[in-house]
Amino acid sequence: MSTLDRRSLLGLGAAGIGSALLTNRAAARAPFLGTQAPAFHRFMIGAIEATVVSDGPLPMGKPAASFNGFPPGEITKLLQSNFLPTDDIVLEQNVLVLNTGEKLIVFDTGVGTSKSFGPLPGKLASTLVKAGIAPGDIDAVVISHAHPDHCGGLVDINGQAVFPNAQIYISSADLDFWTDEVKLGSQLKPLIETARRNLLPLRDRIVFYKDGQEFLPGVQALAAPGHTVGHSMFMITSSSETFCYAADLAHHSVLLLEDPRGTFVFDTDAKQAAATRVRMLDMLTSDRTRMMGYHFPWPGLGHVVKHGEGFHYIPEPLKTVL
Template identity: 60%
Template structure:
């Protein structure tokens, strides 16, 4: 009897709503579309540290066939469509963690800055930091995984003045030397070199060169990861016995370069070395179940990598909206 009454009640309710809609009643939505999005930051606790991920905005690479090499284009497109991603335009995120260690505020990588080499959606790091309530003058250290255009581009502004006036800048010397070499201005790397020189030369007196295995700041250790660039570095961040690894550009995509980590990437300085480094470090991170923060994975880029056949799989950490 109760079930029959429930069905009749639902049918009656549905008929009533339909009539209301046809008559132009209050069931019709009249609120205007807002056209705004949530602020582009995410914050979580890690050990005794507070981590705030801020975004420099999406970075579209375009046709995946031009960047991801060594695998048939149709296979790459299937990998993307199987994961409900566009097969025609690979869009990377730019996730920069700001780690508050209690006694210092550390920013990892800085985005594209003023360059629009990858379109108009990049260059919002300063805006994202403002949305998160973080002042550039409060940053004590800017840690650079490498000197590519989308990682050091936000160190100085359009006026060539440092955007983080009180920060020291940490980078591998081999990467600094390679990407600021004026002898490369006449070659194919010209645009990257111009951008690196624009951002790194004005802070030359604040540079601190880091080495493999060095704990150059309390709780932050450099781990050499060459191949993508000569001095590409990932970082182990540790607080109260917990650690996560900031991957920089160890892998650019949460599907393509994880499922097939031996695939080559067009922007690698030494693709063969990049593959060897990627497989070695991902094996270690998966075996140790170490959380990862990836600069280019889907927002906000924090989770785990696990072994899956000859490759890996990324499992995103659920966003906890309560601190």
Template identity: 55%
Template sequence: MTLDVSRRSLFALGAGLGASAVLGDVAHAKAPKLGPAPQHFYRFNVGDAEVTVVSDGLLDLGNPKGTFTGVSDDEMSKMLTDNFLDPADVVLQQNSPIVNTGDKLILFDTGMGTSTMFGDATGKQQKSMKEAGIKAEDIDAVVFSHGHIDHIGGVVGQDGKNLFPNAQFYIAESDFNYWTDYDKAGPKLKDFVDHAKKNLMPVRDRLVFYKDDQEFLPGVHALHAPGHTVGHTIFMISSGGKQFCYTADLTHHPILLMEKPLMEFSFDTDPKQAAQSRVKMLDMLATNKIPILAYHYAWPGVGHVAKNASGGFHYYPEGMQL
């Protein structure tokens, strides 16, 4: 005998017997919530090099008004809400690449470290490195894009001792001189200088000053992009005929400072110079279709830059390679 059970009769049966009788007890099964994913690293290849992105955590800037300037409050709110972002609370990431060239293990920037100036969701880099299977003592080179607190803050631990005992450290000389001098930085930035001195002076004898347009490590090319700080630098990383650019703080936000790159950012030493550097470098990256890794973009900060019709730029995040 053949039974012809229609969709309508099946639903009627389900209604009469109850979902559990038709589907079994699985409809009532409950599993515990697992909480957030424990790992904060992402790994991919560029040519023959292996790149691991590690997180120092979230950096909450709060309300963007007064921090990002150059457009009206209403226009800025619209730019954010049109992209499904909170117009009253800007939260940045901190994405540091660690490049394994086969000969050198190179970390770019070290996060906030022990400082809680921007809240207690920072200072996660050492934990992220451990999750990624990378030991701090195996780092051969630590490269600073500039001397701001959220980039040089993780050199020493709570005890003031160097966390990277076998590393050489690299920074622009102009930034080192500026951020270790209270007179140059001024009284408003005392905390920044305190933190720079705390982290940079213990490794002063291991500091090497790179220069603009210099390949100071194999496959690592410095490109001076001043304005955010006097010596702010981005880096072109090349391997096996492939390359990507670590853009550091060329732009802090994937919408603000990208769609309208002449907007200004209150933490810039020279906001107008920073805007000109931003336009110059973004134009170069877009024209040459060079992939980027942005320090403050949504995790893991990897993507591409393209020019938009209004004279600004658009960021296209790249799908994660799983």
């Protein structure tokens, strides 16, 4: 038998197996569904009912487009050893919702109607409804910082408030920086435009939180500057339980934890962001605080521990009952 004959026989063999699979698939009683469970996850923080609701993922492409400051080869090594693709970074958008019994509070709002990140994100409004939460019932929206993936979901396509009855909370430093008209002439233009479009129409509903202030019952702001000038994280306390919504303290649960001195290209002050990251992660590890990262793998809940020169994220088991 010639090599050519053998090849065509092998080819036929593969085709044979393929059609057998197709036959089996057609014989199943149900077709492939191609859908995922609604993207929300409920848990308790003391007496507070918390829900993480997804806005959908942000595909960031090659790691070098988003992360720098790492020794050569380290990014690939870290991704490989954590069984993650080395050429395609995907960041989740985990939106925290709290029902304190008194107030219904949303932390950050996803990208909204912007298509800059492709068709996958911008799902918050629909995922909230799937989670049984009506946007009209939201009392407070807390914005950790004024980047488009956090404040982008405040208004709809017509510029109307998505949360019509909510007070909006943000740092004055971030509101000033990201709505500054002068920066429309800089490379920050698209980010400034999104912040202006979402925040300025709601200006009369905006209340500023300050570093260390308990500005909503059980919710304390902690300034965590560097990623943006006013970037903040939030300590949530109920019935002696404390939980940290860390927002964008770290954009990647492997890269920026294992090597917290690495940096993210969208940091306003990358050096300050890295110093803040180390300081806050030190605090979370020493206090063994349960935490959540906005961009961590869904739903972003877990703990951090010290590991080598850096830290390590341990996701918490998801419970099927509250």
